[in-house]
Amino acid sequence: SAGVSLFGLAALLLPEQFPHYLAAVKSLGLGPALIYSAKFALAFPLSYHTWNGIRHLAWDMGKGFKIPQVNQSGVLVLALTLLSSAGLAAM
Incomplete structure (x- = not known):
């Protein structure tokens, strides 16, 4: 639950919107x-x-x-x- 809490907090504090980070993950080619x-x-x-x-x-x-x-x-x-x-x- 600490990981989920940190993930949620990071989502609130990071400067870009969600689509930016989703595109970054997709560009990794995982x-x-x-x-x-x-x-x-x-x-x-x-x-x-x-x-x-x-x-x-x-x-x-x-x-x-x-x-x-x-x-x-x-x-x-x-x-x-x-x-x-x-x-x-x-x-």
Whole structure:
């Protein structure tokens, strides 16, 4: 989350507008696999915190405290994180 915060702060403080920096990244000629990987790396922590936050809301309501349920919800969070990160990176 520190990286995302720094990225957002830099976006506010840098002198040029977003299209300028987007053109600079495109001019580097990076392959689609590298760009997808970078987008996935940015989307993963945001997705994980979102899904795990929903998991914690269920815990706040007193649901899912048995060990099998904890394990199942953990696997579900990881699966949803991977799927949503892949979808966001594909945008």
